[in-house]
Amino acid sequence: MSAVANTARAERPVTIGTVRSSNSGRLSWLVPTIYIVLLMLPIYWLVNMSFKTNTEITGVFSLWPEAPTLRNYEVIFSDPSWYMGYVNSIIYVVLNTVISITAALPAAYAFSRYRFLGDKHMFFWLLTNRMAPPAVFALPFFQLYSSLGLIDTHIAVAIAHCLFNVPLAVWILEGFISGVPREIDETAYIDGYSFPKFFVKIFMPLIASGIGVAAFFCFMFSWVELLIARTLTTTDAKPITAIMTRTVSAAGMDWGVLAAAGALTIIPGALVIYFVRNYIAKGFALGRV
Amino acid sequence: MLELVGVTKQVGAETHITDVTMTLVKGSLNVLLGPTLSGKTSLMRLMAGLDKPTAGDIRMDGVSVVGVPVQKRNVAMVYQQFINYPTLTVYENIASPLRIQGASDAVIKAKVGKAAELLRLTEHLDKTPLQLSGGQQQRTALARAVVKEAGLVLLDEPLANLDYKLREELRAELPKIFAETGAIFVYATTEPMEALLLGGNTGCLSLGRLTQFGSTIGVYNRPADLITAETFSDPPLNIITVDKRGSEFRHTGGVSFPATPKQAALPDGRYTIGFRPHHLYLDAQGSTGTATQGRVAITEITGSESFVHVDVADSRWVALVPGVRNLDVDTTITVYVDPERFFIFDQTGKLASAPASAA
Numbered sequence: 001m002s003a004v005a006n007t008a009r010a011e012r013p014v015t016i017g018t019v020r021s022s023n024s025g026r027l028s029w030l031v032p033t034i035y036i037v038l039l040m041l042p043i044y045w046l047v048n049m050s051f052k053t054n055t056e057i058t059g060v061f062s063l064w065p066e067a068p069t070l071r072n073y074e075v076i077f078s079d080p081s082w083y084m085g086y087v088n089s090i091i092y093v094v095l096n097t098v099i100s101i102t103a104a105l106p107a108a109y110a111f112s113r114y115r116f117l118g119d120k121h122m123f124f125w126l127l128t129n130r131m132a133p134p135a136v137f138a139l140p141f142f143q144l145y146s147s148l149g150l151i152d153t154h155i156a157v158a159i160a161h162c163l164f165n166v167p168l169a170v171w172i173l174e175g176f177i178s179g180v181p182r183e184i185d186e187t188a189y190i191d192g193y194s195f196p197k198f199f200v201k202i203f204m205p206l207i208a209s210g211i212g213v214a215a216f217f218c219f220m221f222s223w224v225e226l227l228i229a230r231t232l233t234t235t236d237a238k239p240i241t242a243i244m245t246r247t248v249s250a251a252g253m254d255w256g257v258l259a260a261a262g263a264l265t266i267i268p269g270a271l272v273i274y275f276v277r278n279y280i281a282k283g284f285a286l287g288r289v
Numbered sequence: 290m291l292e293l294v295g296v297t298k299q300v301g302a303e304t305h306i307t308d309v310t311m312t313l314v315k316g317s318l319n320v321l322l323g324p325t326l327s328g329k330t331s332l333m334r335l336m337a338g339l340d341k342p343t344a345g346d347i348r349m350d351g352v353s354v355v356g357v358p359v360q361k362r363n364v365a366m367v368y369q370q371f372i373n374y375p376t377l378t379v380y381e382n383i384a385s386p387l388r389i390q391g392a393s394d395a396v397i398k399a400k401v402g403k404a405a406e407l408l409r410l411t412e413h414l415d416k417t418p419l420q421l422s423g424g425q426q427q428r429t430a431l432a433r434a435v436v437k438e439a440g441l442v443l444l445d446e447p448l449a450n451l452d453y454k455l456r457e458e459l460r461a462e463l464p465k466i467f468a469e470t471g472a473i474f475v476y477a478t479t480e481p482m483e484a485l486l487l488g489g490n491t492g493c494l495s496l497g498r499l500t501q502f503g504s505t506i507g508v509y510n511r512p513a514d515l516i517t518a519e520t521f522s523d524p525p526l527n528i529i530t531v532d533k534r535g536s537e538f539r540h541t542g543g544v545s546f547p548a549t550p551k552q553a554a555l556p557d558g559r560y561t562i563g564f565r566p567h568h569l570y571l572d573a574q575g576s577t578g579t580a581t582q583g584r585v586a587i588t589e590i591t592g593s594e595s596f597v598h599v600d601v602a603d604s605r606w607v608a609l610v611p612g613v614r615n616l617d618v619d620t621t622i623t624v625y626v627d628p629e630r631f632f633i634f635d636q637t638g639k640l641a642s643a644p645a646s647a648a
Contacts, residue, residue, distance in 0.1 A: 028460055181372065186359075187368075187372050187433075190337065191386040202374055
C-alpha cells in the first residue's frame with residue numbers, strides 16, 4: 001500500500017514538471033523573438049536602405065537590396081561636409097564627457113561624504129535641471145554664446161550639454177561613492193596620503209566602474225542631442241545629426257545617403273555600449289545595489 | 290606619552306565624549322572597555338586626529354597635537370570592519386604607508402616580508418584583499434599598522450568580526466607584535482574577558498565618560514563605582530539594593546545577609562550590593578556562605594559551565610557554576626552567597642567596600 005502511494009507521489013510531480021517544461025519550452029522563444037524582431041526591424045530597414053539606390057528605395061518594395069551598392073557610403077566618406085559632421089560630433093561629445101566627469105567627481109564626493117547647509121536640497125535641485133526640455137535652453141544659450149563669440153565652436157556645445165550631463169553624472173557617481181566605506185578614506189589619511197593623492201591613486205580606481213557608467217550616459221546624451229547642438233553651430237562645428245537634416249535639395253531627398261549616415265551614427269554608441277555592458281545595470285541603479 | 294586633558298566632543302546637540310582625562314605612557318597596553326555606543330570609537334578617532342575635540346587638549350610628549358592633520362601624526366589604526374584598498378594587492382596594501390614615506394624598494398620589501406611572515410600572509414601577497422578570507426583581510430590591515438612602526442597604535446575592536454579560534458590566536462599575538470615597537474597601544478573592546486586576557490591598563494567607558502582608568506586587574510578588583518563594575522563584568526553582575534542596619538544587610542522579602550566586620554563599620558543606610566555570578570553558589574561554601582531560598586527561572590548550559598537564573602525575593606540572580614546542572618524550572622533551591630565577595634556601593638554609586646582578596 002505504502003509502495004503504491006510512494007510511486008504515485010513520485011510520478012505526479014514528474015508528469016507535471018514535464019508538461020510544464022515542454023509547454024514553456026514551446027513558447028519561451030516566442031515572446032523574445034517578437035520583441036527582438038520588432039526592435040531590430042527599423043534598424044534593419046535603415047541598413048537595408050543604405051545599400052540600395054534611390055530608385056530602388058522609392059520604386060520597389062524589397063526586403064533586401066536587389067542591386068547592392070556602396071555609393072551612399074562613398075558619398076559620406078569622400079565629402080568633408082559629410083564626414084566632418086562625425087568628427088565634430090565626436091570632438092564635442094568627448095570634450096563634454098571629460099568636462100562633465102571632471103566636474104561631477106568632486107561634487108559627488110562632497111555630496112556623499114560631507115554634510116553642509118542645504119546639501120539635500122542642492123542634490124535634488126541638480127536633478128531638476130534635467131526635468132526641463134533642452135529646447136527651453138536653446139534661446140538663452142544662443143544669446144549668451146553669441147555675445148561671448150563662442151557660436152560655432154565645439155566647446156560651446158560641450159559646455160551647453162554639461163547642463164544636463166553634470167547632474168546626471170553627479171547622481172550616478174554619488175551612489176558609487178557612497179558604496180565605498182568612509183573608513184577607506186581615513187585609512188589612507190592615516191597611512192599619510194594627502195587628499196589629492198588619495199583621490200587619484202586610491203579612490204578613483206575604486207569607483208572606476210561608476211566613472212565608466214557615468215561617462216557612458218554623458219556620451220550617449222551628448223551624442224543624440226540635436227536641438228542645442230544645431231542651435232549653437234553653423235558650419236565649423238556642425239554635428240552629424242544636424243547635417244543629416246539638410247539632405248533635402250532641389251533634386252529631391254537623397255534617401256540612400258541619409259540611410260547610410262544614419263547607420264553610421266549607430267556605430268559609436270554601439271561600441272560604447274559593448275565596452276560598458278556589464279556595468280550598465282549597476283549604473284541604472286545609481287550604484288545603490 | 291599621550292595625554293588627554295578634559296577632552297570633550299560634541300556633534301551637533303549630542304555629546305559623544307565628556308571630559309575625558311587620561312595619560313597613556315610609551316610602550317603600554319591600554320584597553321578601552323565599554324558597551325557599544327559608550328564612546329570607544331569616538332575617543333580613538335580623537336586620539337588619531339580624525340576628529341577634533343570640542344574642548345580640552347590632546348598632547349603627545351607634552352606638545353599639543355590638536356589641529357595637527359592626521360597625515361602628520363605618527364599613528365596607525367585598524368577598524369572593526371576589514372578595511373583595505375580593494376584595488377591593490379596585499380603586498381601594496383601593507384606597503385602603502387611606507388610608499389608614502391618614500392622608503393626604498395629594498396626597505397619596503399624587507400619590512401613587508403617581515404610583517405607578512407608575522408601575520409602569516411606570505412603566500413597571499415599577490416592576491417587582492419577581496420580574494421582573502423575575513424581573518425586574512427584583517428591580518429592585512431594589522432600588517433599595514435605593523436610596518437608603519439607608529440608611536441600610537443589604535444585597534445578598534447579588531448577581532449570582533451573574526452571567528453573565535455582566530456580571535457584567540459590573534460589576541461595572544463597582537464600585544465607581542467606591537468610591544469617590540471615600543472608604541473602606545475590602545476585596544477577597544479566590548480568584552481571584559483578580552484580586557485583581562487590582554488592585561489595592561491583598562492579604561493572603562495560609559496556614555497562617553499571615562500569612569501575609571503588604571504591597571505586592568507586593579508580596575509577589576511576595585512571598580513571605583515557601580516557603572517564600572519557593571520561594565521567590567523561578564524556575565525553581568527548580580528545587583529541588589531539593601532538596607533544596612535548594624536551588622537546586617539536587609540533585602541526585600543525578609544532576605545538578609547550578615548555583614549563582615551569591615552562592612553559592619555560602614556554607616557547605616559541604603560546600599561547597592563554587587564557580586565559576580567561565579568560567587569553565587571549552589572553548594573554550601575564552608576562557614577562564610579549565607580543560605581537563601583530561590584526559584585529556578587531558567588538554566589543555560591554552555592558545556593563546562595552552567596548559568597542558573599534564580600529568582601530570590603523580587604530580584605533575578607545568575608549563578609555561574611561549573612559542570613552541567615540541569616535544574617527544572619520553578620523548583621525551589623537553596624543558593625549560597627558569601628558576603629566576603631560583596632562589592633558595596635553607596636547611594637551615589639561610589640565604591641564603599643570591596644572584597645579584601647581577589648578570587
